[in-house]
Amino acid sequence: MYFRIGIIFYLWHLYRVCADSALVYKSTNIECFPDPAFAVNATCYLKAINWNKAVAYMDCDLILPLANTSVHIELFKRDYSNRYHPFLVNAVVNLCDIISKRNFFTYGMMFWKVIKKYTNVNHSCPIKGHLLARNLYIDEKLMPNFPLGFYLFSLKFYENYADGPARFVGTVKFYVNVKEMVKIKQQ
Numbered sequence: 078m079y080f081r082i083g084i085i086f087y088l089w090h091l092y093r094v095c096a097d098s099a100l101v102y103k104s105t106n107i108e109c110f111p112d113p114a115f116a117v118n119a120t121c122y123l124k125a126i127n128w129n130k131a132v133a134y135m136d137c138d139l140i141l142p143l144a145n146t147s148v149h150i151e152l153f154k155r156d157y158s159n160r161y162h163p164f165l166v167n168a169v170v171n172l173c174d175i176i177s178k179r180n181f182f183t184y185g186m187m188f189w190k191v192i193k194k195y196t197n198v199n200h201s202c203p204i205k206g207h208l209l210a211r212n213l214y215i216d217e218k219l220m221p222n223f224p225l226g227f228y229l230f231s232l233k234f235y236e237n238y239a240d241g242p243a244r245f246v247g248t249v250k251f252y253v254n255v256k257e258m259v260k261i262k263q264q
């Protein structure tokens with residue numbers, strides 16, 4: 078099944094390269110649902126830059142520190158009846174391992190690049206206090222060529238303190254439209 082999807086993606090990729098048309102991953106919406114036991118004062122919004130790009134801003138104040146945090150990353154693709162279905166990505170990564178660079182697999186590396194560039198997290202866990210993200214967007218250079226369409230990246234955060242079961246921290250839903258780049262006329 079996954080092998081076949083791999084082949085289809087490879088052919089799709091060849092087609093894109095030959096057709097020489099660029100794709101963009103334009104953010105269309107962002108929603109944050111923090112658990113108030115962990116984070117308050119949350120804001121989450123997009124700012125439009127141009128036809129091809131919108132960037133995300135996020136702020137919140139952590140009540141409890143993030144010490145051993147995992148993220149369940151799921152990707153969904155929207156169908157013709159506006160329903161979202163699981164699509165290719167369904168993985169759990171340990172955020173603190175990524176930040177301390179003990180986790181080098183693909184999603185981990187992608188995640189770390191994003192965290193380092195767009196958030197105020199520049200040190201290893203625990204993470205405390207004010208958490209922010211600025212000018213966050215999905216760089217198409219980091220992405221495989223997905224089929225055109227509408228996608229939802231769902232990020233569910235959990236805290237695994239040493240002395241108890243995992244606790245839900247919050248969910249971030251990031252909606253993205255994969256589309257042909259709109260050529261912007263030079264002024």
Ligand SMILES: *[C@@H]1O[C@H](CO)[C@@H](O)[C@H](O)[C@H]1NC(C)=O
Nearest residue numbers: 117118137138139140206207
């Ligand atoms: C949330 O915002 C209010 C008003 O700005 C502030 O007084 C409070 O300290 C903030 N909460 C935390 C946990 O930082």
Ligand SMILES: *[C@@H]1O[C@H](CO)[C@@H](O)[C@H](O)[C@H]1NC(C)=O
Nearest residue numbers: 193196197198199200201209
């Ligand atoms: C992290 O960022 C803060 C504020 O930008 C800065 O003061 C601090 O030196 C940075 N720490 C590291 C380890 O880069």
Ligand SMILES: *[C@@H]1O[C@H](CO)[C@@H](O)[C@H](O)[C@H]1NC(C)=O
Nearest residue numbers: 145146147171237238239240
């Ligand atoms: C950190 O969380 C992982 C699960 O993601 C768990 O297996 C591990 O025991 C935790 N480590 C500590 C020190 O709490």
